[in-house]
Structures are given as structure tokens and as C-alpha cells.
Amino acid sequence: MNRKKIRKNEKGFTLIEIIIVVIILSLIAALVGPRLFKKVEKSKQQITKTQIVMIENSIKMFKLDTGRYPTTEEGLKVLIANTSGIGNWDGPYLEKGLPKDPWGKDYSYTYPGKNYTFEIVSLGADGLLGGDGENKDINNWETN
Numbered sequence: 001m002n003r004k005k006i007r008k009n010e011k012g013f014t015l016i017e018i019i020i021v022v023i024i025l026s027l028i029a030a031l032v033g034p035r036l037f038k039k040v041e042k043s044k045q046q047i048t049k050t051q052i053v054m055i056e057n058s059i060k061m062f063k064l065d066t067g068r069y070p071t072t073e074e075g076l077k078v079l080i081a082n083t084s085g086i087g088n089w090d091g092p093y094l095e096k097g098l099p100k101d102p103w104g105k106d107y108s109y110t111y112p113g114k115n116y117t118f119e120i121v122s123l124g125a126d127g128l129l130g131g132d133g134e135n136k137d138i139n140n141w142e143t144n
Contacts, residue, residue, distance in 0.1 A: 041134045044102040048122045048138045051099050055079070055107060055120050056140050058093035065090045069111045069118050076109045076120075101138075103127070116141035 058079050063069050065088045070078045076098050082089040100106060101122040113119035119139060126135040 044125075044134070045136070045138060047102050051101065052107070052120050052122070052138065052140050055094070055099075059118060059120075061093050062089075062091070070109070072110050076107060113141070115139070 055076060059069060059076075062079060066086055067088070070076070074084065078084070078086070078089075079091060079093040080098055082091060098107075103122075103125050105123065105127055108121040108123070109118065110121075111118040116139075119141065121137055121139045123129060123137055124131050124135040128135070129137060131137065
């Protein structure tokens, strides 16, 4: 008998109350979500710039040891292993291996470059030349 009285006095949420809470949470997510995605985009671009500087420094160390920059054909892989028997090579110049950009793509390397002595480029999220925002290309001559 006491059980029936307790159940009559128990109250739950009405459907309208639940809908209002869902709407409020949706509005908060709509306001906060885009800001978080912008932070993620900026952090990926900053990681890319940092990696490019690290690769650039490794190339300069390679030049100090060997007296030359890696050729375009050798690419950045020459910073990891001396497969061509290069004299005075004292690597690996990147101890943790050659990084990929934050979008999982390889960095492009060209020597001699058009805009800088040598060029290191990430093509951004879309993997295509040009673009804005997250698709913007990031390179070493604009990073310096």
C-alpha cells in the first residue's frame, strides 16, 4: 500500500521539458562547435609550420655535413637514410623519421626552388595547390 502512494507522488520529466533541454543543448553546440573547429584548423596549420621549420633545419645540417643540399630527386628521404653513399653524410637528420603533414600527406621538396633556396610545401587539407583556410598551402619561404 505504501508503494502505491510513493509512486503517485513521483514525478518525471514531461515531453515538453525534454524538448526544451534538447533545443538549449543544440543551441549551445551550434555556438561553440564552429569555434572549436577553427581552433583545430589553426593548430594543424601551426603544427605544419613547426614541422617545416624542423625539416628545414635538418636540410641545413645535411648541407653542413655534405657541402650541398639534397636534390629534388633524392628528396627528403635522404635525411633519413644514406642510400646513395653520400660522402660525409652524418644522419639520420630526423631521428623520428620523416613526418607527414597533419592531413596525412607527404611534404613536397624542391631544390633549387623558385621562391627560396629550397622549397618545402604542404598542400593543406585538400592536397591541391592554392586554397584558403584549412586548404591553404604552407611553405618554408613564407614561414621564415
